[in-house]
Amino acid sequence: METRNIMIVGVGGQGTLLTSRILGGIMLGAGYDVKMSEVHGMAQRGGSVVTFVRYGDRVAEPIVEEGQADVLIAFEQLEAMRYAHFLKKDGVLIVNTQRIDPMPVVIGAAEYPEGIVEALKKDHKVIDVDAMSEAVKLGNPKVFNVIVLGVAARHMDFSKEQWFEVIEKTVKLKFVEMNKQAFEAGYSM
Secondary structure, three states: OOOEEEEEEEEEOOOOHHHHHHHHHHHHHOOOOEEEEEEEOOHHHHEEEEEEEEEEOOOOOOOOOOOOEEEEEOHHHHHHHHHHHHEEEEEEEEEEOOOOOOOOHHHOOOOOOOOOOHHHHHHHHEEOHHHHHHHHHHHHHHHHHHHHHHHHHHHOOOOOHHHHHHHHOOHHHHHHHHHHHHHHHHHHO
């Protein structure tokens, strides 16, 4: 199998790293060579977080180059816009419609762009999801990232049972059932 490239982008605290560990786990379990890399920026201050997950028969390096991502999972709209140029022409962008104002917007030095998702749809295959609202319905806003992962999983070659197995191995025991519910909610969308 040729190497497949997945990027996960978000803001510090959105679960980007957990999501990449789940992705890496499912791919390792399927017998693929997996390379992962994390770029943290100012993650603890609400800054950008990017993770790369590459898998295939043999993967040489962990970094995804511009124009090479098969799937781009974005936990926030502005991050989707910031990293959309990493997508392949036929790549899929899964974007959570949540808006998190970066510091320049918070202090009034900049304005948050309007119409991000619509603009992205002009040039890319975009699946937008309001995962935060779904997470609130489940009773835990922190699992929105796993809802987005559930949506993304529909575009990958692994069964729902394989995903559940990796979630059970990756997430703390007391959060397993909630994360499985979140994954199911996204997978069913």
